[in-house]
Amino acid sequence: MEKEIRIIAPEGFEIDKENSTLELIRFKEKPKVKKLPESWEELEEIGGYYIHNSSIILPIDNTLCNHTTRNIFPSKEEAEAALALAQLCQLRDRYNNGWKPDWKDNTYKFPIYFEKGGITKGNNIFISKILSFKSEKLRNSFYSCFKIRELIEIAKPLL
Numbered sequence: 001m002e003k004e005i006r007i008i009a010p011e012g013f014e015i016d017k018e019n020s021t022l023e024l025i026r027f028k029e030k031p032k033v034k035k036l037p038e039s040w041e042e043l044e045e046i047g048g049y050y051i052h053n054s055s056i057i058l059p060i061d062n063t064l065c066n067h068t069t070r071n072i073f074p075s076k077e078e079a080e081a082a083l084a085l086a087q088l089c090q091l092r093d094r095y096n097n098g099w100k101p102d103w104k105d106n107t108y109k110f111p112i113y114f115e116k117g118g119i120t121k122g123n124n125i126f127i128s129k130i131l132s133f134k135s136e137k138l139r140n141s142f143y144s145c146f147k148i149r150e151l152i153e154i155a156k157p158l159l
Helices: 076-096 136-144 146-158
Strands: 013-015 027-029 045-051 057-064 110-115 118-121
Touching: 045 076, 057 076, 076 136, 076 146, 110 136, 118 136, 118 146, 136 146
Parallel strands: none
Antiparallel strands: 013 027, 045 057, 110 118
């Protein structure tokens, strides 16, 4: 007569087959499978850098994710890029004098962007770029300013 014994591991454990015998069953903790977050709140706790209201970039560690901490960047480089990008957007709008690109029409826009690690001045019709201008002349004038080019280099991680 054959008998069968079914072993059920406790919650969160599995049978350690390498260290078990027929006479002694050992258990080990199941490997933790991290579920990827599907929302900001599911991150629970973060650290990084934020832009203070005086435009100073400050570090922050182990802070809870909530509506007051949505302005924290993972790295100092990205926080600096965001600050530079805010300035570039203000300058871009002044150069464009209220013009906003319509990415659904068939007219050329004249952007500045990064491609293969370098700054590129191009033209396109449908591909949205944050630093786009209504004319080639305005784009080139914008780009020719040394201080603006410095901001573009800083903003590079977000462009």
